[in-house]
Amino acid sequence: MFYTTDSNRHGMAHDPFKAIVSPRPIGWIGTRGTDGSRNLSPYSFFNIVSDQPKIVMFSSSGRKHSLKNAEETGVFTASLVSRHLVDRMNASSAAVEYGVDEFLLAGLTPKAGGVVDAPYVAEAYAALECRVTQIIQPHGLDGHASTSIMVFGEVVGIHISEEIIRDGRIDMQLARPVARMGYMDYADGGTDVFQLKRPST
Template sequence: MFYETAGNAHGLAHDPFKAIVSPRPIGWIGSKGRDGSVNLAPYSYFNAISDHPKMVMFSSSGRKDSVRNVEETGVFTTSMVGRELAEKMNLTSAPMPYGDSEFELAGLTMEQGKLVDAPYVGKAHAALECKVIDIFEPKALDGTPSGSFVVIGQVLGIHLDEKAIAEGRLDMKTVAPLARLGYMDYADAADTFEMLRPSRDAR
């Protein structure tokens, strides 16, 4: 089948777009408002975009609390979601009044960033401390605002759970990072395999 995205004329019970662009890592964004309140929210429109310097992005459909906070303070964290934290991550996606703490709602230990004034999840196997580089609202082809806000941050510091390190690497079987697959589906990466990049002369 083929369909044009204008009007979402796919004829299916559910839009397949998010399932097609998957798996997507989950950025568990920790932020603090100017008033001192804290926020923790999962974003599946999230990824690394550069290694030198280390940079990540997340995109919010609408100017939600995370975007408000990073606009006010210029910093955020992102905590890695392993399989054992999946249910708690899901709890933090619940709509809550601004200023209420998702850390408290999900019973999560909150740790304070060392380099940025933003909280992260203490039980996460890894967490990134980030300073905002840019925030912008992409426009559609016709020039209208998309209503989504893209936040790009440079990673200043990284927290690693030493129990998740094996043979000098972050052990994916231990970490089992969670990914969003579209619809209400998730998967973890506990069942991993390795492929070496081929040489130019490979046949």
């Protein structure tokens, strides 16, 4: 099969694009509004983009609450979604009115960031505290702006539960990070963990 994306004539029941670019880590983004309200939402358009400095990015399809809060306050958190939290992650994705506390909605404990004024999921095995560095609305080849807005944040604090540390490393079989596949499919990243060494030449 081959098709050009201007026609998008793939002949399938659902667009396969996001199924090809997978698995995608889930950024469970915690923010606080200027009114003091808490917000928690999962984003599968999320990833690390730099190690020096440590920068992560999440992309909001449209102007959602996480974007609004990150823009206005300049901070956000990203909590790790592990297999034991997947149902509560899903519950926090509900489309609710601004100001509704998804921590409470999903039965989660909000914990205040140590260096940023944004909450993270206390039950998560790991969480990143971030300060916004850039907000970008990418453009297509036709020059028109995307409907998605990318929020970049430098990681200024990292929380890791001792429960998942073994021999000086995070044990991924204990952490069991959940990733988004295509369609409504998810994957448990801790079920088949193996190592590969890069070639030396």
